Amino acid sequence: MNAYLLLDFGSTYTKLTAVDVDNEEILATAKDITTIDSDIMIGFNKAYEELMRQLEGKEVNFVKKLACSSAAGGLKMVAVGLVPDLTAEAAKRAALGAGARVIKVYSYELTKDEIEEIRGLDLDIILLAGGTNGGNKQCIIHNAKMLVEGNINLPIVVAGNKIANDEIREIFKEAGFYFSITENVMPQLNSLNVEPAREEIRKVFMDRITDAKGLSNAENFINGILMPTPAAVLKAAQVLGQGSDEEDGIGDLIIVDIGGATTDIHSIGYGEPTKGGVNMKGLEEPYAKRTVEGDLGMRYSAMSLWEAAGSRKMRKYLGDTERKIDIESSCKYRNQNIRMVPETEEDILFDEAMGKVATELSMERHCGTVECIYTPMGAVYNQLGKDLMEVKYMIGTGGVLVHSSNPGAIMEAGTFDKENAVSLRPKNPKMLIDKTYILSSMGLLAQDYPDKAVRILKKYLVEV
Structure with a gap:
């Protein structure tokens, strides 16, 4: 069968996705640690071996091998x-x-x-x-x-x-x-x-x-590194929201991508006022918008996440625990052990609280706000940024969401809150999870087959 091999040389993991382009199916996925400091092909080869093990017994012909990268800092x-x-x-x-x-x-x-x-x-x-x-x-x-x-x-x-x-x-x-x-x-x-x-x-x-990033060793194996990973995710978001020539999109959407160093938010939609009598103010917003919060990450940026949120917000999401968790020490440990995988119930609880904080703050920064100004003619309402209150879908990706037993609770931290009613965050979106990490790979596939990319995304994004 003819297949595409789609690669993401991530800052932490190198992720591989094999796609049957004729039947529009994901054949296998695999990942391993990105080895940018030595030879990027070491981590790739380990992931490739695992991928081929999953494909054992199938006659797969990779007609194209495309990649994106955020390795070496992106x-x-x-x-x-x-x-x-x-x-x-x-x-x-x-x-x-x-x-x-x-x-x-x-x-x-x-x-x-x-x-x-x-x-x-x-x-x-x-x-x-x-x-x-x-x-x-x-x-x-x-x-x-x-x-x-x-x-x-x-x-x-x-x-x-x-x-x-x-x-x-x-x-x-x-x-x-x-x-x-x-x-x-x-x-x-x-x-x-x-x-x-x-x-x-x-x-x-x-x-x-790509040469300066140490990716030249991979160029002999693949057809090309097409774009940075976040651009591939934004491309996937855009084609899923808008649709393609033959396939309808799902409408306005938001992607929450929580990583070790940053939390990225992508929104697809014009973000015009959803309430009457509100005036747009400030710079025009892009239809496909991405923001990056470099102080809101699960590992590299754990300390700055705590500083941005404060202990009270962290404790709000930690809830009642048997013992009082030392927030500073827990964040410091994650900052110093970037490959830590939570195993105890307490570590899982703390990671999910971090994920909620990252989602809340990054969504608050990404979404628009409305302000009320009193004039001699009465109250005037001005909107700065995008109104995303009526967005239909919110899609989550990143380890803390993918591995959570309750990802919806993490994503809900980024929705509308009556206590902060001026923030135009989504009110009641349907929530999906990128369980198989296919967003970046579908952004790559959309360069050649946008119709197929939309259908595969609809098929494999899992509803919470």
Whole structure:
């Protein structure tokens, strides 16, 4: 039978999925520790051996082998724009949507101190934006010159005021920098255009970054590393929500992805007000939106999760236990033992409480809010961000959710709460779990077979 082998070189685990593309079935899945520090193929080979053991007795012909990766910290970027709440924020959203981890966002003209700071960061790509088309061009040109003067010779994606492109092209060409120019992330005030920048970042990731990540050893075995893992998950979310040419989507949805280092939220939907008399305010929201919370993780970021939540919130989710758990010590242990697997009832309870905190805080940051302003004409209601109260589906992925006996309780922590009624979180979504870790692999498959990817997702996502 013809099959696709879909790989995710994750920051902790390398995950393999074998898919029968003709019958639209998952044949086998396997995973092993990602061995980026030595040879990435060591962990891959162990997972591959397990996969082939499961496929024993079946005549499988892998017609294509595609991969995504978040190994070695994933794709790390800084975004540079003009106004913090406008072009700088638009650049950040484009980078996040491309699957990047945005280390920092800079606005206005870069200073020498900021150039030194950028030099000291562990980065892969710089996204350079600034100015609407026909507007301010001095700032983005100044910033291009500063990057050259500081010898910040990293791949640069330019997505700013189009009338500055000719001059920027000459600046980078003369310096011998690797760069690419695409459409402005904000061609008009408050109007987003992030897809061209996302695609350009993905191309640079494929062309330039995979070798630097130690993934070149895998290139001999696979057909290509197509994108960062978060971009693959967002692609799966988009095709599942929207549907494809021949297959209906399921509608607006949210994906909660709780990992060891971050909690990612992906939302598919326009997020316009669901209540009458509410005005949209601020920057336009992308239809496919991703946010990353680098302080909300189960292992690498366990200490910062505790600091963000506070002990009282943690204890709220721990509930009544036989003895009082030392929250600080428990978080510190997980931070120092990133491969810890909870085995005791107490450890499982604590991990699930962490998962609830991560879900609540990351959803609160991702979803929009409504504010009431009193004027001489009466109360006026303004919405900032996406209204996701009527989202139909909430999909959970990540170890704490997949291995939980009650994942619905963890995900419910991210739904609407009357005590925080200004947060526009979903009220009554149907909850699904990605039990077989197929979201990233279906994002890869959707590049070739979007119809099949939608049908497989509908088939294998498990209702809570």
